[in-house]
Amino acid sequence: MILVAITGGIASGKTLVSDRLRELGAAVIDADIVSREVMSKGQPGAAAVREFFGEEYIAESGGVDRRKLRGLVFGNAYQLSVLNSLMH
Numbered sequence: 001m002i003l004v005a006i007t008g009g010i011a012s013g014k015t016l017v018s019d020r021l022r023e024l025g026a027a028v029i030d031a032d033i034v035s036r037e038v039m040s041k042g043q044p045g046a047a048a049v050r051e052f053f054g055e056e057y058i059a060e061s062g063g064v065d066r067r068k069l070r071g072l073v074f075g076n077a078y079q080l081s082v083l084n085s086l087m088h
Contacts (some may be wrong), residue, residue, distance in 0.1 A: 039064035
């Protein structure tokens with residue numbers, strides 16, 4: 001089996017490449033999709049965010065308010081490292 005990791009910045013073509021690989025029969029694991037699932041209502045990521053960061057980072061849907069949390073962690077290296085630790 002060949003394992004390929006696709007990385008890059010915003011709008012660099014990661015989705016285009018992974019979609020093409022999927023069309024060719026490759027199994028694709030998208031970390032963005034996995035992280036959204038882990039942070040959804042009832043999942044361990046959402047519970048960890050609620051416990052560490054507080055209820056204000058939970059959306060009405062019960063999942064993580066990703067936009068609000070992003071605003072917090074990307075301005076604070078410590079908070080970002082905590083979030084990464086919780087998610088990984």
